Amino acid sequence: xxxxxxxxxxxxxxxxxxxxxxxxxxxxxxxxxxxxxxxxxxxxxxxxxxxxxxxxxxxxxxxxxxxxxxxxxxxxxxxxxxxxxxxxxxxxxxxxxxxxxxxxxxxxxxxxxxxxxxxxxxxxxxxxxxxxxxxxxxxxxxxxxxxxxxxxxxxxxxxxxxxxxxxxxxxxxxxxxxxxxxxxxxxxxxxxxxxxxxxxxxxxxxxxxxxxxxxxxxxxxxxxxxxxxxxxxxxxxxxxxxxxxxxxxxxxxxxxxxxxxxxxxxxxxxxxxxxxxxxxxxxxxxxxxxxxxxxxxxxxxxxxxxxxxxxxxxxxxxxxxxxxxxxxxxxxxxxxxxxxxxxxxxxxxxxxxxxxxxxxxxxxxxxxxxxxxxxxxxxxxxxxxxxxxxxxxxxxxxxxxxxxxxxxxxxxxxxxxxxxxxxxxxxxxxxxxxxxxxxxxxxxxxxxxxxxxxxxxxxxxxxxxxxxxxxxxxxxxxxxxxxxxxxxxxxxxxxxxxxxxxxxxxxxxxxxxxxx
Ligand code: ADP
Numbered sequence: 001x002x003x004x005x006x007x008x009x010x011x012x013x014x015x016x017x018x019x020x021x022x023x024x025x026x027x028x029x030x031x032x033x034x035x036x037x038x039x040x041x042x043x044x045x046x047x048x049x050x051x052x053x054x055x056x057x058x059x060x061x062x063x064x065x066x067x068x069x070x071x072x073x074x075x076x077x078x079x080x081x082x083x084x085x086x087x088x089x090x091x092x093x094x095x096x097x098x099x100x101x102x103x104x105x106x107x108x109x110x111x112x113x114x115x116x117x118x119x120x121x122x123x124x125x126x127x128x129x130x131x132x133x134x135x136x137x138x139x140x141x142x143x144x145x146x147x148x149x150x151x152x153x154x155x156x157x158x159x160x161x162x163x164x165x166x167x168x169x170x171x172x173x174x175x176x177x178x179x180x181x182x183x184x185x186x187x188x189x190x191x192x193x194x195x196x197x198x199x200x201x202x203x204x205x206x207x208x209x210x211x212x213x214x215x216x217x218x219x220x221x222x223x224x225x226x227x228x229x230x231x232x233x234x235x236x237x238x239x240x241x242x243x244x245x246x247x248x249x250x251x252x253x254x255x256x257x258x259x260x261x262x263x264x265x266x267x268x269x270x271x272x273x274x275x276x277x278x279x280x281x282x283x284x285x286x287x288x289x290x291x292x293x294x295x296x297x298x299x300x301x302x303x304x305x306x307x308x309x310x311x312x313x314x315x316x317x318x319x320x321x322x323x324x325x326x327x328x329x330x331x332x333x334x335x336x337x338x339x340x341x342x343x344x345x346x347x348x349x350x351x352x353x354x355x356x357x358x359x360x361x362x363x364x365x366x367x368x369x370x371x372x373x374x375x376x377x378x379x380x381x382x383x384x385x386x387x388x389x390x391x392x393x394x395x396x397x398x399x400x401x402x403x404x405x406x407x408x409x410x411x412x413x414x415x416x417x418x419x420x421x422x423x424x425x426x427x428x429x430x431x432x433x434x435x436x437x438x439x440x441x442x443x444x445x446x447x448x449x450x451x452x453x454x455x456x457x458x459x460x461x462x463x464x465x466x467x468x469x470x471x472x473x474x475x476x477x478x479x480x481x482x483x484x485x486x487x488x489x490x491x492x493x494x495x496x497x498x499x500x501x502x503x504x505x506x507x508x509x510x511x512x513x514x515x516x
Pocket of ligand 1: 174175209212214302
């Protein structure tokens with residue numbers, strides 16, 4: 001029985017997650033001799049994460065994530081029964097939930113993550129922008145005052161100059177975000193952004209940013225301990241995005257030179273220090289890049305107070321195990337190296353593999369993943385949460401695996417990734433593997449001309465036309481039939497109106513969980 005005194009040594013960890021990230025955390029736990037406890041929904045009980053753990057607890061019979069992986073009461077109850085010392089939240093689900101972090105600690109467990117007030121302040125993008133300014137980190141020009149009056153917002157949009165981006169303060173996963181090119185569209189876009197934000201986060205507050213036309217997404221991995229040490233593990237570039245969601249990430253970024261790298265990493269560390277951060281975090285920046293030189297000024301975008309999906313590329317070039325570091329820091333140990341001792345060695349790339357059909361608007365593909373094929377390759381890592389014969393359902397994020405490669409140079413890493421994409425197969429489901437191969441084939445990618453609009457501007461090279469509304473409507477119908485969902489709400493309305501269906505599809509399906 002736990003008595004609200006938080007342990008300082010970790011002998012056992014409950015991993016409050018599923019899929020590849022749960023497996024990833026368990027792999028490190030094993031290497032550290034830490035007992036692992038898995039939680040799984042009934043339809044995940046044969047998943048690798050459930051089978052790999054030293055102990056498994058089923059989260060009841062429900063299928064909705066609110067009844068399973070988001071069920072705080074059930075998870076804390078299991079932690080008590082399993083007598084664990086700590087809880088690792090992974091990414092997504094409860095990883096950035098302030099209330100959960102507080103509850104975990106109040107119950108006498110170690111929460112492997114930052115203090116709850118850091119989660120809270122960085123989870124609110126308006127508050128995060130303010131914190132960035134105080135720490136001397138430039139933010140994208142825009143408007144983030146309290147006044148949410150339509151006329152005030154519209155006036156501010158005109159002052160900033162179109163195009164502007166409306167963003168939800170509580171935003172994440174691209175929700176509540178709308179680009180407005182012209183004043184005449186402002187009111188409608190604002191209403192849509194607010195509606196989406198209210199639905200997804202119960203908070204309709206928005207702010208405005210200048211919409212950059214050739215941005216690159218560059219982020220810095222930071223690490224802080226409880227002794228006041230704050231350092232960075234260099235940058236990652238994540239500009240290859242589909243609908244503002246990353247699908248290919250790499251490090252180092254070709255857009256940075258020694259000077260800009262030193263600047264951006266020092267700004268990230270300054271912010272971590274200013275907010276009293278602890279653990280692993282990522283500070284995201286957006287580069288207002290010149291289309292010809294591919295370089296430009298960097299501005300703070302947001303901070304993610306958890307481990308990122310793309311952390312493996314940082315592990316490849318630094319040789320560090322980020323989960324091990326998280327566990328050490330959570331036990332109160334200081335970071336076991338200095339900033340000067342961290343080196344960037346070679347180049348690493350990650351491709352996110354999705355069960356989806358690129359020929360039909362990237363609609364999620366569900367069914368039995370019959371066999372994962374491929375042979376072990378030098379400098380290639382496959383982080384996968386699925387096993388042969390397992391069902392990929394529509395209940396969770398459609399990312400089924402991540403391929404990560406390392407090479408001494410960027411060119412060599414690209415070649416290795418191309419070989420890896422040709423080698424690994426995911427039989428039984430439609431995936432984006434061929435699409436990823438084509439991305440890496442595009443000359444502009446090889447030249448490092450990677451802006452966040454890359455997939456749209458190279459649509460022809462990629463040879464994957466966007467789905468017609470008919471295709472999408474048909475697929476939605478088939479999905480609703482198979483999954484037994486009523487199709488009520490926005491998905492159903494959109495299906496009958498025939499408007500921008502794949503966007504509505506994505507936001508309805510993912511139900512608040514999107515790995516970021
Ligand atoms: P979310 O948390 O919802 O994912 P972010 O603020 O992290 O939203 O932005 C996600 C992506 O949206 C960025 O990586 C970038 O591609 C795009 N984006 C964000 N802000 C801007 C901006 N001001 N101008 C152009 N693109 C932007």
